[in-house]
Each structure stands twice: as C-alpha cells, then as structure tokens.
Amino acid sequence: MPQEVHLLVGTKKGAFILNSTDRKSWSQRGPFCEAWPINHVYADPASGTVYAGGGNEWFGPAVWKSRDLGRTWTHSSKGLAYAEGAEPVKSVWSLAARNGRLYAGVEPAGLFRSDDEGETWEEVKGLRDHPSRQQWHPGAGGLILHSMVLNPEDDNEMWVAISAAGVFHSADSGSNFAPRNQGTRADFNPEGQRYPEFGQCVHCLVGAPGMPQRLYQQNHCGMYRSDDGGRTWASIEAGLPSDFGFPAAAHPRDPETLFLVPLNGAIEGRYPPEARAAVWVTRDSGATWTAMRKGLPQENAYFGVLRQALATDRLAPAGVYFGTSGGEVYVSADEGDSFAAIARHLPAIYSVETLVAG
C-alpha cells in the first residue's frame, strides 16, 4: 500500500496542498484560507489535522484548521491576543504540536498555546514577562517567533527562536525562559559586543531526531550546532559557500544529517551563490558539506528560500522539499541526490511541511 505524502505550502496568498503516492506525480489544490497570507501550514502528526497560521491586513491574525486535509476549513483567534494596550498581535508565524497541545508563535514575538485544537488560545507567560523583552529588536521580517523545538521525550522542555532576540529555553512548560545563545555571533553589533547574551538574529532552529539536546540553527551570521540543548553553540559553517541563509531541515532519522539552502549574503541579494541553486547537506553533523544540484537551475536562479520553506518527510529514503520566493516547489525523493520542480507560479512561498498518511 503506497503511502501518500501531503505537501503543505504556505504562501503570500493562501495555503496550498500537493499530494502524491510516488513523490513523482503530484496533484495540487488551493489556494485555501481565503488567500490570506499564510506563514506556516502544519499538520499535527498525531491527528492529521492541518493548521494554517497567518494574518490578514484587514482581519488580523488567525489559525485556520482543517480536519479533512483541506477540503473544509474553520478559523479562530479567540484568546490569541495580548493584553489591552499592548501592541496587537499582527500575525501567526509558526505552529507546533506535542501530545495534544498546539503552540503558535506570533508577531510581535510571543507564544500562545491551545489545548482544544486551536479553538481557544492562552499566552505562554514566561516569554511575555521575560526581563529582556524590552530590548528585543525586530529583524527585516519583523519581531517574530518563527521556530519552536519541542522535546519529544519531555513534555515540559522547549526551545523557541525569535528574530532578532535569539534562542530561549524553557524546562517548565513555558513558565520561565532563559536565553541560550552562547557562541553565536551578532556581527552587526559593534566590535567587542558580538557575543551578547541575547539579541542574535537566529533565522531557523531545528532539533535532531533521537538526540533531544542536539540543535541546529541557521543564523544571520553563521551556521551552528549545539549538543547540550543550546547552552553552548559551535560554528559548523566551514565548507559552506556562505554564512547566510534562512532554512534548515533535519533528517527524519539521522541526527548527523542536515539540509540547508545557503544564500549569497545579507546585503548581496539573498539568492543562491552565483545564482546556481543548491541544497547543501552534511552527513557528519556539520564537519563537511556537499552541494546537491541535480535537477536544480544552475544559472539565473535569483530566488530566495525563506526560513520555513525547507522540509523533509519521514519516508525512506527521505524526501527533501523546498519552496522559493518565486513560487516554485522542488522535490527530491532520494535525500537530495536529485530534484524536480513539482509546482511553478505559486505566490511567494513562506513555508513547506509534510504529512505522510498511512
């Protein structure tokens, strides 16, 4: 019985879902969510429920929900709001689920949780009350909580990443958070102040399968690995064509393997180096890197790939997927050895995620 892969795509103009049973032939549906800007489409692997987080200039932030893989949708933002007088929540940026609890990271940076599948929300107070909060500054994409890593072995432990405040860790379900940025650079700070306690521009944070204390982060200023839950970080950018990029995606089973899409630099245009597209992979936790180019455009590729727009699936061999700012989706069914475009002319792609049914 072939397993069906659902590729969940968030774009500037709605959510799309692509389906395949062989990862070669794909069908496409959408746009869903009334063509709202959707920053993240995510499926709870336990329930198969699909959530789409975003925000609309007219109607504000919401989490959309579909229990039937996109055929029908509802939406809610009940409780997804700061206290009266605070700068209002503008949009939802990231979604993650663990054991029936759904989390939403929002702009301006904050964290909410829902215990009723996104019908009602409650703010996670540890971040709101964090003493560093007044000193958080937005990156170019806004002051956003864009990444969550939930320890699958400890319901109380989580890491979040905020641009440009850095990585924060909680061991008590979000009651308290502490910055975990030691060893990551902030090159944009004055000399002598480039390793602050917080304020780094983390672009993407992911966990490693089977090693809950191993984290990888793509930063505005380098690529890093931590093997102690973020207490210390080591640079793993040697061998990469650039220290700049947005997304990172872990392998579904191998904690040594990580996929990246480096871009040429923060002020150089933010497209693939030499305008030649590649997914870069390490299979030794960052010691060495290899460019995977087969099937990808090797000239005039001036697109970007945003922080949530690279993903893997859980099949063997693992699939690798990314979406571009130009609206193309590329798929590899062989762990990056070769790619094929499966969608073109979509709106600018903000996120890709996978759900494997069966």
Next chain:
Amino acid sequence: MAAPVVVWLPGALLRLFSDATGRVELDAASVSEVMDGLDARWPGMRDRLCDESPAIRRHISVFVGGDRMELEAKLPPGAEVFILTAISGG
C-alpha cells in the same frame, strides 16, 4: 424600544462566516455594541474587526452618516452603519 441600527458588512468578511448576511439589524447604542452584537450572532467576528487595543483594526472602517467612527462612538436609534475594508494589498 429604540429602533435597531442597520449594519452593512463587507463581502470579504462574509466569506469568513458562511451563514453571515450583508445586512443585519442589531440593538446597539455604540459601535462597540455593534461589534458585540455581531460577535454574539457570529462568534469570532469581533476579533476580525477589532484588535486588543481595543480598537477597530487599522484597515477596517466604520462609517455612520458619512463620518468615520471609533469604537466608543455612540449611535442614534436607527442609525445605518457601514463596515468597510480599506483598499489595500498587492
């Protein structure tokens, strides 16, 4: 009993609430009470029109008698309230 106000809703909002109607009569003495009345009829609608400041969302306009109204504005009996979406986007 004061005459109800008549509220006109924008098409983009109607698409988010499948059973909502473009014209609705409500008992309301202020714009805020209009929002409460809409939310009672179609749960979640207030959040689409107002933020937590609390204020009418930046790209939503409420007009009565040709004037743009804030949330706390009082309404005369029978007022006709137009809720509009700004021309924005790209």
